[in-house]
Amino acid sequence: MNEVTIALDAMGGDNAPGVVLEGCAAALKDHPNLHIILCGTAEVVEPFCAEHDRCEASVCTEVIAMDEHPVQAVRTKKDSSMVRCAQLVKEGKAQGFFSAGSTGATMAAGTLIMGRIKGVQRPGLATILPCPTKPVVMCDVGANADCKPAYLVQFASMASLYIEKVLGVPNPKVYLLNIGEEETKGSSFALECHELLAQTVPNFAGNCEGRDLLTGECDVVVTDGFTGNVALKTIEGVGSVLFGEMKRTFMSGLKNKIGAVLLKDGVKAIKDSVSADTYGAAPILGVKGACMVGHGSSNALAIQNGITTTINTIESNVTELIAESVAAQRSQEN
Amino acid sequence: MNEVTIALDAMGGDNAPGVVLEGCAAALKDHPNLHIILCGTAEVVEPFCAEHDRCEASVCTEVIAMDEHPVQAVRTKKDSSMVRCAQLVKEGKAQGFFSAGSTGATMAAGTLIMGRIKGVQRPGLATILPCPTKPVVMCDVGANADCKPAYLVQFASMASLYIEKVLGVPNPKVYLLNIGEEETKGSSFALECHELLAQTVPNFAGNCEGRDLLTGECDVVVTDGFTGNVALKTIEGVGSVLFGEMKRTFMSGLKNKIGAVLLKDGVKAIKDSVSADTYGAAPILGVKGACMVGHGSSNALAIQNGITTTINTIESNVTELIAESVAAQRSQEN
Secondary structure: OOOEEEEEEOOOOOOOOHHHHHHHHHHHHHOOOEEEEEEEOHHHHHHHHHHOOOEEEEEOOEOOOOOOOHHHHHHHOOOEHHHHHHHHHHOOOOOEEEEOOOHHHHHHHHHHHHOEOOOOOOOEEEEEEOOOOOOEEEEOOOOOOOOOHHHHHHHHHHHHHHHHHOOOOOOOOEEEEOOOOOOOOOOHHHHHHHHHHHHHOOOEEEEEOHHHOOOOOOOEEEOOHHHHHHHHHHHHHHHHHHHHHHHHHHOOOHHHHHHHHHHHHHHHHHHHHOOHHHOOOEEEEOEOOEEEEOOOOOOHHHHHHHHHHHHHHHHOOHHHHHHHHHHHHHHHHO | OOOEEEEEEOOOOOOOOHHHHHHHHHHHHHOOOEEEEEEEOHHHHHHHHHHOOOEEEEEOOEOOOOOOOHHHHHHHOOOEHHHHHHHHHHOOOOOEEEEOOOHHHHHHHHHHHHOEOOOOOOOEEEEEEOOOOOOEEEEOOOOOOOOOHHHHHHHHHHHHHHHHHOOOOOOOOEEEEOOOOOOOOOOHHHHHHHHHHHHHOOOEEEEEOHHHOOOOOOOEEEOOHHHHHHHHHHHHHHHHHHHHHHHHHHOOOHHHHHHHHHHHHHHHHHHHHOOHHHOOOEEEEOEOOEEEEOOOOOOHHHHHHHHHHHHHHHHOOHHHHHHHHHHHHHHHHO
């Protein structure tokens, strides 16, 4: 088993640094080949690294907050934990970085510091959807609010490589998120995308709709970052409202309470099967190296799983595979 | 109580005509002031009308199928049940029509036959979201895949009138579906919409995100028909997957089965609280008269409730109120 080194942003996330350190400790136990470079303020990272093997402190004096302007924050806070993480990858000292901090800032750090893979027009934020039966990768879910159809073609090939090589789904099928299954359906942008995807992406299988996202029929779903972000947050919102209603109902009246005790494990299994914590990290596809975003509300388990997903991303060499695929596509076009 | 006459498409929906007739019979019992003009083929509508008071048959020879091209079908199938319904409203013989058939064709029949209210740029399909605590109206959810910001301004005022006058939510607040709460967030289209809404819609309250749709914080959510349709179908899809997982879990193992028996009523109450059947019909706002769309998969209860929603829409005079509001807005602009 080869050694793998990850730069971890100790300061990223609503519950940082507590849950990040806890998740990091658990991941170090899980993976004997894992080295962590823990980036954060001295009082956070130094005591932790003193107590844990295979964990090196990289002391920073600044932190990028969740609500800062992403690009501006990355450009001005040169000594922040997030910028440090990206620099460590750029310098070859780490193979990937993981932060549960601001998604926009992680994206900006990845794109501006690590840099785009040659030929990639726009990196895309992909998410592994919490589908109960199998992973589904949707890209873009927020990196590019305005897209051109050509971006979606690249999202399709990058996300296909990701789901196949990192998540082990063979021969993935790509769908376009649209408002009808027929190829004549959709906005003028969706129609253009459909046409280009059909012409250029061999594993393109047609349109899917919002109701198909979690059924497991699609492997890869491509969309512009605006629609993808709305769909992703809608999924999260519906889950949260329904589980909230279940909790409220299950606590009202003796009969419900007894039923709830009996069903506790079952309901927990459902919650787990659709939880964003299962993978814990979403990849920014198209940058040089693994650049992984955790949910702001990550708990320790989500951080632990996110580190595992980062390791899998690194070990699958998906960055190199994307680079080769884009280069091949470009040489075909020329 | 004034008499109210509704043209009902007996042939519309996946389970038509059976569930339509069943729902119609129940609605006639519910509302002693209701008259129905039942449009459909002779063998469907004549026996039913012979057996029911306040129900008149309007015999047609054609039916528009779910998968036909909406505008073409409405233009060519002049003797279809859906076209007949819209004509009855246009001729003043019915005050509104309701169909659980093709949404696109209902939309086309409403717009082409009943006609747009003067000054309305584009009618919008609004839906009453299945939020557990209170109704939320989202518009557009699919009538206009491509929108201009000015359309959303009209969706905002039409949907505000609808939720206030028909559903009884006072002083409704309007939100723009976007990918962040800050006004600087979004696609270039969303930014333009935000600016125009802030300038022209007095009850505009800012951006909301996908995760806010069912919390009950928003009253009206405006969006282009592409994004709205994706969000609506995503809500339906997540609900269906989660209830499916619950059913599967609750049937596996004795402990779960006993728990499920105890929780049966509670789970049903949750399902009902988020069911699209509660209102049964979605209004097409901006056409002359009540033009209501049911879900293709409507059951008899959904049809029954959809007829009630159609009655409420007619009795609230929302069409006239929209006409006045649009006229006032236009005179301000001139």
